[in-house]
Amino acid sequence: MRSGYVTRFIKRFLTINEGPHSVLADDEFYDAVESGLDKMEEEQELRERLKSGQVIPVTPPPTSPAALHRLWPEIEKVVKQEVAMAKLGVGESGSGWQLFAEDGEMRMYRREEEVDGMVVDPLKAVHVVKGITGHELCHYFFNPQYRYDWETTLEHMNVLETISEDTLVFHQTHKRIWPASQRDVVFWSHLRRFPNDQDRDGPDIWTVVNNSTEHPDHPANAGKCVRIFLTVCLLCQTRVDPPKAGAPVTRDDITCKISYCSVVNPGGWAPASVLRAVYKREYPKFLKRFTAYVKNQTKDKPIMY
Structure with a gap:
């Protein structure tokens, strides 16, 4: 009797997880994902209050020039295209x-596209933020020692390779959000x-x-x-708006124009309506959270041009 109950429980658990035959309706799937994201934000807020200030070490750069690295031709090509x-x-x-989201100076756009039934909508955000520079935004976005601070879904991050000081692998x-797979x-x-x-x-x-x-140490979909x-x-x-004659430049004189573009294929399976609803909710929150984080980090520091 007990064995039959366990078998039925396992079968039900497997069917309600991610997959095209999930018994969850799209709205139930979205509610579950939304609840998981909210919980991650709460955990992030607590982590920020308890943060110890530890810094993740970065592997020293290799002695060979970055231009000789196997990935360098691809990096050059993709960077030029994306910029x-x-x-x-x-x-x-x-x-x-x-246009799918608008908040003050921020505008977010998307193009609806699917690949093999999976939503891969290209997204583009434009934003204007006062008091911080482009160098500062990119510094905090790139540097691994800050990533746990602002990327709320991150469970574990590892620098696999340091190609150069400005290029990392x-x-x-990312944390699992039930009922989706990790x-x-x-x-x-x-x-x-x-x-x-x-x-x-x-x-x-x-x-x-x-x-x-x-990367050979982390093949796709192997675990x-x-x-x-x-x-x-x-x-x-x-x-930089010129200050009054003789006055030093302050953060009140600085404005940063931001363009953020992304194409993400989440892999696996999830309802298209759920993915688009999650994007609509999360992308504006991410950009506001990240720029607010950089403003808070730099407010009492010298301006980094």
């Missing part, structure tokens, strides 16, 4: 962009600065580009995690 796309306005970068495992991702991340073509006397433009890659595949570009341009 060019991020610079384009929504009307210039292709048809089909839909990461493996990240996810992980392997990607290279590259930090770069380049001159401002529109204002050669102004601060440089900064960018961070992340792109999925393969309990479903592999995420992504391409992300954070492009930041700083504007």
